[in-house]
Amino acid sequence: MKMIKPAESSVTLSPLIANRWSPRSFDAAAEISDTDIAAILEAGRWSPSTNNQQPWRFIVAKRGDSHFENLTKHFAGFNAAWAPSASALVLVAAVTTNDDGSARPFALYDAGLASAFMTIEANHRGIAVHPIAGYDREQVKAEYSLPDNYLQTAILVLGTQAPAESLEDTVLVEREKAPRVRLPLSEIVIVGLPAA
Numbered sequence: 001m002k003m004i005k006p007a008e009s010s011v012t013l014s015p016l017i018a019n020r021w022s023p024r025s026f027d028a029a030a031e032i033s034d035t036d037i038a039a040i041l042e043a044g045r046w047s048p049s050t051n052n053q054q055p056w057r058f059i060v061a062k063r064g065d066s067h068f069e070n071l072t073k074h075f076a077g078f079n080a081a082w083a084p085s086a087s088a089l090v091l092v093a094a095v096t097t098n099d100d101g102s103a104r105p106f107a108l109y110d111a112g113l114a115s116a117f118m119t120i121e122a123n124h125r126g127i128a129v130h131p132i133a134g135y136d137r138e139q140v141k142a143e144y145s146l147p148d149n150y151l152q153t154a155i156l157v158l159g160t161q162a163p164a165e166s167l168e169d170t171v172l173v174e175r176e177k178a179p180r181v182r183l184p185l186s187e188i189v190i191v192g193l194p195a196a
Contacts, residue, residue, distance in 0.1 A: 002161045003023070003161065003163075003164060003176070003177075004019060005019075005021050005179065005180050006018050006019050007019075007020075007180060007182070008180075010185065016120050016123050016124055017120070019123070020119065020120070020123050020129075021180055022128075022129065022130035022131065023128050023130060023161045023176060024078075024082040024083075024130060024167060024172055024175065024176055025082065025085075025161060025162040025163060025164050025166050025167050025172075025176055026082070026083075026085040026086045026087070026128070026157070026159035026160060026161065026162055027085070027087075027159060027160040027161070027162040027166075028063075028084075028085040028162075030087050030159055030160035031062075031063075031087055032062065032087035032088045032127060032158060032159065032160075036122075036125050036127060037060065037062070037088060039121055039125065040090070040118045040121050040122050040125075040127070040158070041058060041060065041090070041118070042121075043117040043118050043120065043121035043122075044056060044058065044090075044092075044114035044115070044117055044118040045114075046117070047110075047113045047114045047116070047117035047118075048110070048113055049106075049110040049113070049114075050104070050106040050107075050109070050110055053095075053098075053104060053107070053110065054110075055094050055095040055096070055104055055107040055110050055111060056092060056093070056094060056095075056110065056111045056114040057092075057093045057094075057095060057150060058090050058091065058092060058093075059071070059089075059090070059091040059093075059140075059144060060088070060089070060090055060091075061088060061089040061090075061091075062087065062088045063084075063086065063087055063088065067089075068088075068089060070140075070143055070144075071089050071091065071135070071140065071155065072084045072089070074135045074136040074139045074140055074143075075132070075134065075135050076134040076135055076136060077134050078134070078169070078171075078172060079132050079134040079135065081167075081168065081169055081172065082167055082169075082172060083130070083132060083155075083157045085159065085162070086130075086157045086158055086159035087127075087158055087159035087160065088158045088159065089155050089156065089157060089158065090118065090155065090156040090158065091140065091152060091154075091155045091156075092111055092114060092115050092118075092152070092153045092154055092155070092156065093111070093146065093150040093151060093152045093153065094107040094108050094110065094111035094150070094151045094153055095107060095149055095150060096108075096149045096150075096151050097149040107151070108151065108153060111153050112153065115131060115153065115154060115156060118156060119131070119156065122156075122158055126160075127158050127159065127160070128158070128159060128160065128161040129156050129157065129158050130156075130157045131154040131155070131156050131157070132154060132155050132157055133154050133155075135155060137152050140152065164176035164177050
C-alpha cells in the first residue's frame with residue numbers, strides 16, 4: 001500500500017508538492033511506460049533556464065536494459081540495496097560552459113529546475129521519484145564518455161512505491177516510515193517573512 005506523508009505547511013499547497021516525498025521502497029515487478037518516460041523528460045525539457053540555454057542533459061535507463069545495469073552497478077552505500085528495484089533511472093547533468101569555453105554560472109540551478117519539473121510530472125502520473133547523489137560519478141563519466149563540462153547533479157530513481165516492509169534493511173524501513181521534516185520558514189527566510 002502506498003504510504004502518504006503530506007507536508008505540514010503553514011498554508012495549503014498543491015497536492016503534487018504537499019504529497020511529494022522520496023521513498024526508497026519500489027516494486028521490482030512494476031514497469032514504467034515509454035509514454036510516461038517521454039512525458040517526464042518533456043517536463044524537464046520545458047523547464048525554465050537562464051537565457052534559454054537549456055543546459056540539462058539526460059541519460060535514461062529502464063530496468064532490463066544495459067544502461068540500467070551500467071548505472072546501478074555504480075551505486076554506493078544504501079542506494080545499492082534499494083535503488084535497483086526501481087523501474088527507471090534518469091541521470092541529470094548540467095553543461096557548465098558555453099561553446100566558447102566561458103562559464104554558465106547558473107547551469108546547476110537550471111538542471112535543478114529540470115529535475116524538479118520531472119519530479120512533479122512523475123508524481124502527477126503516480127510515479128514515485130527519489131533523487132540520489134550516492135554513486136561513482138567518475139565511473140559513470142568514463143563509461144559514457146561524458147565531457148569535462150558535463151557536471152552530474154543526481155540520478156532520479158523512478159518507480160511504483162512498495163510497502164516499507166519490502167525493504168530488507170531495518171534501518172531503511174525506519175527511514176521510510178520516519179516523518180518528513182523541514183526547517184520552519186523563520187529559519188530560512190532572511191528578510192520578508194509574511195505574517196502567519
